[in-house]
Each structure stands twice: as structure tokens, then as C-alpha cells.
Amino acid sequence: MRRWLYYALALVVLGIGIxxxxxxxxxxxxxxxxxxxxxxxxxxLNGTEASSKGExxxxxxxxxxxxxxxxESANGSVSVTIGRAYRLEAILIAAICGFLxxxxxxxxxxxxxxxxxAHLLFFGTLFYGLVIWIGGVYGPDPATRGAWLLPAMRAAxxxxxxxxxxxxxxxxxxxxxxxxxxxxxxxxxxxxxxxxGVWHALAFHGYxxxxxxxxxxxxxxPERLSDLLLIVGDGLGCWILYRxxxxxxxxxxxxxxxxxxxxxxxxxxxxxFLYVLPRLFGAEPMVPLWGARxxxxxxxxxxxxxxxxxRFLDVDLIIRRSVIYGLLAGAMVGIYLVLGVAIGNExxxxxxxxxxxxxxxxxxxxxxxxxxxxPRWAPNMLSVVxxxxxxxxEKSIVV
Numbered sequence: 001m002r003r004w005l006y007y008a009l010a011l012v013v014l015g016i017g018i019x020x021x022x023x024x025x026x027x028x029x030x031x032x033x034x035x036x037x038x039x040x041x042x043x044x045l046n047g048t049e050a051s052s053k054g055e056x057x058x059x060x061x062x063x064x065x066x067x068x069x070x071x072e073s074a075n076g077s078v079s080v081t082i083g084r085a086y087r088l089e090a091i092l093i094a095a096i097c098g099f100l101x102x103x104x105x106x107x108x109x110x111x112x113x114x115x116x117x118a119h120l121l122f123f124g125t126l127f128y129g130l131v132i133w134i135g136g137v138y139g140p141d142p143a144t145r146g147a148w149l150l151p152a153m154r155a156a157x158x159x160x161x162x163x164x165x166x167x168x169x170x171x172x173x174x175x176x177x178x179x180x181x182x183x184x185x186x187x188x189x190x191x192x193x194x195x196x197g198v199w200h201a202l203a204f205h206g207y208x209x210x211x212x213x214x215x216x217x218x219x220x221x222p223e224r225l226s227d228l229l230l231i232v233g234d235g236l237g238c239w240i241l242y243r244x245x246x247x248x249x250x251x252x253x254x255x256x257x258x259x260x261x262x263x264x265x266x267x268x269x270x271x272x273f274l275y276v277l278p279r280l281f282g283a284e285p286m287v288p289l290w291g292a293r294x295x296x297x298x299x300x301x302x303x304x305x306x307x308x309x310x311r312f313l314d315v316d317l318i319i320r321r322s323v324i325y326g327l328l329a330g331a332m333v334g335i336y337l338v339l340g341v342a343i344g345n346e347x348x349x350x351x352x353x354x355x356x357x358x359x360x361x362x363x364x365x366x367x368x369x370x371x372x373x374x375p376r377w378a379p380n381m382l383s384v385v386x387x388x389x390x391x392x393x394e395k396s397i398v399v
Contacts, residue, residue, distance in 0.1 A: 010106040017133035024135045028063040029085035043073035051213040061139035090290040101129030104300040117172045124164040148208045156197035159226040162233020163193025169241040234272040263302020270295040
């Protein structure tokens with residue numbers, strides 16, 4: 001596969017990701033104020049049957065936010081107004097996290113795809129970013145043609161990502177002896193993830209075409225198997241990477257491995273073990289989805305530090321200082337906006353009489369604070385990402 005095809009693929013994924021972010025704002029949800037005892041199962045939403053709360057939520061996702069809907073069950077009939085499944089701050093977090101993964105895939109790994117490790121890292125970071133951009137395997141609006149494609153792509157990609165991770169740790173930082181002993185192992189792991197993903201995507205498409213208890217039951221098996229592969233793959237991958245880093249002898253390889261290990265472990269733990277695992281056993285997630293997404297920024301950050309400080313994969317790129325400062329400034333502005341909007345909305349929810357002034361203050365106060373003298377932690381925070389860069393010539397930075 002020629003190198004320019006990887007760049008073209010990254011641009012195509014970027015276009016899909018932008019469309020997916022826009023689509024998140026059109027996903028409906030049951031109102032939070034609706035009491036649980038108001039509905040018993042089986043129930044019907046606008047005439048379509050749902051045998052469980054999960055199926056009812058799926059049907060609500062198909063209805064545009066702000067629309068009226070009627071839920072009928074043995075407990076009676078309830079009229080509700082469909083809310084939004086994804087708030088603005090959650091979409092902003094998804095945009096920032098997905099863009100970081102996409103940027104690492106394009107600017108770091110796309111040029112090194114001739115190596116097995118970089119090849120896996122390119123597809124892993126690229127499709128991880130796309131999965132975050134899509135948001136979820138949600139019910140698509142039946143009135144929009146092809147709306148099922150984006151959540152089906154996420155359903156297909158979710159079990160492939162842990163398979164890529166397991167294959168990666170079997171060849172990085174050193175090639176594991178089992179790979180030489182069983183050369184079919186890597187293709188088998190990837191094929192397993194891809195097979196489950198395609199199965200889940202096809203079952204999801206059948207459910208969207210004709211929603212109901214029967215099609216929901218057909219989707220349940222590949223969905224749970226996909227979640228199980230995600231949990232097992234992430235846990236097994238972190239354990240193999242931990243064992244591999246302990247056997248390294250070169251100091252630079254040890255530092256590279258530690259950064260990658262901690263970045264991936266911190267990044268995957270909230271989603272795999274605190275969000276997906278409880279849902280697999282029918283319990284409520286221990287962290288919100290936006291919190292699990294926010295934790296994933298440690299993965300591309302760890303790769304960036306391994307590249308900048310310890311020449312991970314011997315990356316040899318020329319990056320202008322203005323680009324680094326631009327990326328840092330963009331990340332800080334994005335995080336600041338997300339926090340400002342989230343804090344303002346939460347205070348406004350608790351104190352409705354405050355109106356929009358609280359959101360305005362939440363956005364306006366931090367820039368005022370930025371005019372104060374630089375705190376001691378500011379240089380240290382910046383040096384984590386660009387300490388190596390600041391020691392290099394003014395015109396360009398050789399990483």
C-alpha cells in the first residue's frame with residue numbers, strides 16, 4: 001500500500017468524523033425527568049414495541065430531539081418530549097479527543113507504515129479517533145437515508161481495536177517469541193476482531209431496518225461478544241506490555257515502553273473496565289461516557305512524549321515551533337471551552353433563575369485569570385510536551 005494512500009485514508013476519515021460529530025446533535029434520548037415507574041415492559045414508543053429499557057432507549061434515539069413521542073405500556077400512556085443523547089460539552093470532548101488520535105495517526109505514524117509497529121499504530125489511532133467521533137452505536141433516524149452507516153461503522157470497529165492492541169504489544173517493544181513460533185497468530189487475532197465486528201454491524205443493520213424484540217435479540221449476542229473482546233483484549237494487552245517492558249535492557253527502550261504502557265493503561269481503563277464492564281453485567285456505568293472519553297487523551301499524549309523525548313520508532317520529522325505552540329494552544333483552548341461550558345450548564349441547572357449569565361461568567365473569568373503572572377506549574381506542564389523542542393534551533397525542530 002503506497003504511502004499517499006494512508007494520507008488519503010486519513011483525510012477520508014476526517015471527513016467522516018466531522019459528519020459524525022454533526023450527527024451526534026441529532027440523536028434523541030428519553031427525558032431524564034421521566035419516572036421509571038411510568039413505564040412497564042413490554043412497551044411501545046410511537047407504535048414500535050420494546051421489551052426492555054435498552055430497546056426503548058434505542059427507539060428514542062431514532063426520534064429527533066425536541067419531538068413529541070408517546071409511550072404506551074400496561075401502566076398507561078405517557079407523552080414525552082425527546083431530549084438530546086449528547087450534550088454540547090460531550091460533543092466538544094469527543095471532537096478534541098478524536099482529533100488528537102487522528103493527528104497522531106497522520107503526522108507521526110503515516111510516514112512510518114513500512115514498519116509493523118507503525119502500521120498497527122496508524123490504523124489503531126486512526127480508527128480509535130473515528131470511534132470517538134461517532135459517539136455510540138445509537139438508533140439512527142429512519143427518515144435520513146444512510147443514517148445507520150455511522151453507528152454500524154463504530155459497531156464494526158470496536159472489537160477490531162483491542163485486536164490491534166494485542167497484535168501491537170506482541171511486536172512492541174520487542175517481537176514476542178510466540179509470534180515467531182506461531183506466525184498465524186497475528187492474522188488470527190485480527191480476523192477474530194474483524195469477524196465479530198462485521199457480525200455486530202450486520203445485526204445492527206437488521207435491527208435498524210425492522211426494530212423489535214426479535215431483531216434486538218439477534219443483535220444482543222454479537223454486542224456482548226464485542227464488549228467481552230474489548231475488556232479481555234485491553235486487559236491482556238496491558239499485561240503483555242507490562243511484562244515486555246520489564247525485560248528491556250536499553251534505558252531509552254525502557255522509557256519508551258513505560259510512557260506507552262502508562263498512557264494506554266490510563267486511557268483504556270475508564271472505558272473498558274468502568275463503563276463497558278458494568279454494563280456487560282447489567283449494572284450502571286461507574287463513570288460517564290464523556291469522562292471515559294476524556295481519559296483517552298493520555299494515549300496520544302504518551303505517544304507524543306515517547307516520540308519527542310525518546311525518539312519512539314526513530315521518528316525523524318521536521319516540525320516548526322509555531323506548529324507545536326499552535327497545537328498546544330488549540331488543546332488548551334478546547335479544554336478551557338469544554339470546562340467553561342460544562343461548569344456553566346451545571347450551575348444553571350442547579351440555579352435556573354441565573355439565566356445565561358452564569359455560562360457567560362464561566363467562559364469570561366478564566367481569560368482574566370490568565371493575565372496574572374505565570375504560575376510555577378505552567379512551565380512544568382509545557383515542558384512535559386515540548387521540553388525537547390525548546391532546546392532546538394529557532395527555525396525548526398528536529399524530532
